[in-house]
Amino acid sequence: MSASVAPLRKLVLLGTGLIAGSFALALRRAGLVAQIVGVDCCEGNLQRALARSVIDVASLNAAAAVQGADLVFLGAPVGQMGKLMQAIAPHLTADCIVTDAGSTKQDVCELYRTHLAGHLAQCVPAHPIAGSAQSGAAAASDDLYQGRRLVLTPLPESSHVAVERVRALWQACGAEVCTMTAAEHDGIFAAISHTPQLLAYAYMNAVLDNPDAARCLDFAATGFRDFTRIAGSNPDMWRDIALANRCAILTELKQSAARIDELIALVESADGPGMRAFFERASVARNAWNMK
Amino acid sequence: MSASVAPLRKLVLLGTGLIAGSFALALRRAGLVAQIVGVDCCEGNLQRALARSVIDVASLNAAAAVQGADLVFLGAPVGQMGKLMQAIAPHLTADCIVTDAGSTKQDVCELYRTHLAGHLAQCVPAHPIAGSAQSGAAAASDDLYQGRRLVLTPLPESSHVAVERVRALWQACGAEVCTMTAAEHDGIFAAISHTPQLLAYAYMNAVLDNPDAARCLDFAATGFRDFTRIAGSNPDMWRDIALANRCAILTELKQSAARIDELIALVESADGPGMRAFFERASVARNAWNMK
Numbered sequence: 001m002s003a004s005v006a007p008l009r010k011l012v013l014l015g016t017g018l019i020a021g022s023f024a025l026a027l028r029r030a031g032l033v034a035q036i037v038g039v040d041c042c043e044g045n046l047q048r049a050l051a052r053s054v055i056d057v058a059s060l061n062a063a064a065a066v067q068g069a070d071l072v073f074l075g076a077p078v079g080q081m082g083k084l085m086q087a088i089a090p091h092l093t094a095d096c097i098v099t100d101a102g103s104t105k106q107d108v109c110e111l112y113r114t115h116l117a118g119h120l121a122q123c124v125p126a127h128p129i130a131g132s133a134q135s136g137a138a139a140a141s142d143d144l145y146q147g148r149r150l151v152l153t154p155l156p157e158s159s160h161v162a163v164e165r166v167r168a169l170w171q172a173c174g175a176e177v178c179t180m181t182a183a184e185h186d187g188i189f190a191a192i193s194h195t196p197q198l199l200a201y202a203y204m205n206a207v208l209d210n211p212d213a214a215r216c217l218d219f220a221a222t223g224f225r226d227f228t229r230i231a232g233s234n235p236d237m238w239r240d241i242a243l244a245n246r247c248a249i250l251t252e253l254k255q256s257a258a259r260i261d262e263l264i265a266l267v268e269s270a271d272g273p274g275m276r277a278f279f280e281r282a283s284v285a286r287n288a289w290n291m292k
Numbered sequence: 293m294s295a296s297v298a299p300l301r302k303l304v305l306l307g308t309g310l311i312a313g314s315f316a317l318a319l320r321r322a323g324l325v326a327q328i329v330g331v332d333c334c335e336g337n338l339q340r341a342l343a344r345s346v347i348d349v350a351s352l353n354a355a356a357a358v359q360g361a362d363l364v365f366l367g368a369p370v371g372q373m374g375k376l377m378q379a380i381a382p383h384l385t386a387d388c389i390v391t392d393a394g395s396t397k398q399d400v401c402e403l404y405r406t407h408l409a410g411h412l413a414q415c416v417p418a419h420p421i422a423g424s425a426q427s428g429a430a431a432a433s434d435d436l437y438q439g440r441r442l443v444l445t446p447l448p449e450s451s452h453v454a455v456e457r458v459r460a461l462w463q464a465c466g467a468e469v470c471t472m473t474a475a476e477h478d479g480i481f482a483a484i485s486h487t488p489q490l491l492a493y494a495y496m497n498a499v500l501d502n503p504d505a506a507r508c509l510d511f512a513a514t515g516f517r518d519f520t521r522i523a524g525s526n527p528d529m530w531r532d533i534a535l536a537n538r539c540a541i542l543t544e545l546k547q548s549a550a551r552i553d554e555l556i557a558l559v560e561s562a563d564g565p566g567m568r569a570f571f572e573r574a575s576v577a578r579n580a581w582n583m584k
Contacts, residue, residue: 129513188507192508193515200519203491208577225583226522253555255501256498260548275527278493281500282493292511
């Protein structure tokens with residue numbers, strides 16, 4: 001147990017997938033939680049979470065589950081969060097902290113304001129920058145957050161005590177915690193997460209437009225594999241993110257489109273030195289980059 | 293030794309990097325070559341090739357080296373191939389086969405026609421679909437081609453005997469050999485190799501255009517890492533490829549640009565169902581794809 005962090009008596013996970021499940025397992029390993037209750041609309045996932053001891057108690061009823069909780073973790077897709085907040089609002093004890101793992105933050109902050117207006121001091125929006133090719137409780141792991149970033153985007157109303165409590169719990173999971181505004185968060189992630197995702201979908205569709213697409217794909221190799229890996233991601237999740245972060249994504253997408261138009265002009269005019277400068281700027285930056 | 297393939301007496305590598313060096317090591321392991329001579333303008337690379345027994349003899353003089361060779365392997369960048377062909381043309385014995393590993397094929401076929409016009413029956417253009425994050429003789433490996441594709445794009449003048457000889461040697465290296473026209477090759481690789489490469493450069497430059505680019509990059513994670521991996525590639529090599537395969541690349545790049553414009557319109561109009569369909573078409577195809 002981390003000496004300076006008081007343990008949770010009752011943690012409630014709303015959604016028991018990879019992200020929530022890994023948070024639970026990491027807190028359990030740190031000795032920082034007495035009881036974990038999991039709520040999920042997918043019974044199969046709930047059973048796997050029980051079987052792997054990700055949770056101690058399974059429930060299909062969020063309102064009943066949160067009674068007496070000292071931390072509620074919203075680990076469901078952003079599209080379901082509003083409904084969940086609405087359901088739990090009347091049943092939260094006054095000091096129960098509510099946090100989430102949504103990958104867009106301005107829209108989630110809006111949801112807190114709408115559905116938990118009387119409870120905002122205890123609400124701490126957050127986004128763990130971690131994932132895995134696998135999903136679900138079956139893939140949850142107590143070291144998913146080890147050395148990974150966790151972004152807090154506190155509301156103006158969030159109490160210092162609540163923010164520091166959430167920070168300490170994530171640090172106990174091994175995460176490196178930083179704080180910014182929800183708008184900053186959404187701008188940064190539009191640039192380095194949402195836009196490459198949409199470009200990968202667009203490129204994949206362009207390949208499929210070829211009359212001999214199947215033959216082309218037959219010869220695709222490691223460069224294609226890595227460039228398009230994210231194009232295999234869940235369409236529902238990304239539609240939600242694209243809708244939630246529309247403005248920032250449009251800015252970034254248009255910036256990429258402008259650069260592609262510039263490149264088309266360079267290729268059209270067979271401008272070797274221009275291409276070389278264009279490619280070199282990118283390759284120098286990419287080779288200098290290291291993942292945190 | 294592969295029972296049905298006659299060994300080479302003298303193999304000459306023009307360029308002793310990863311691709312040529314791995315070809316040499318694989319043939320040596322198969323017992324299919326008596327002597328390997330390496331020619332490189334980079335003396336350091338030549339010394340590493342000697343030290344690792346990739347080659348038996350090092351030379352700085354292509355014209356002198358090819359004398360008495362029964363196979364010449366052009367493993368240098370496409371931009372240097374014309375000069376090399378010109379240098380070796382007067383010194384090839386009549387039955388010496390000349391092949392290459394250029395990643396564009398229509399332009400290399402043109403070079404064969406220009407510089408080895410009297411020797412076309414023995415010329416067999418080829419492209420091994422393999423690579424590594426490392427380069428140079430130091431990274432050469434005898435199993436680089438194991439299970440990988442090798443595309444032959446014979447000239448109308450290439451003799452059947454020469455084509456079958458090159459095919460058998462590559463098969464002995466573990467490669468799966470297929471044959472197509474140079475134009476087919478260049479169209480396919482524009483779609484699944486050259487265009488993603490240029491899109492990755494363009495996206496990387498778009499990120500760098502952000503006033504807070506350094507902060508954005510600081511939060512970039514695994515999706516960004518894989519999507520931009522190829523943006524770290526050599527700018528000179530890719531300028532040469534973009535110039536060599538301009539027309540096919542322009543067609544594919546414009547197809548991607550059109551799809552990105554379509555996507556911008558979908559995001560602008562907050563068209564959730566339209567986005568979902570767009571994303572799903574891509575993700576279904578990507579998840580169905582398997583690398584050969």
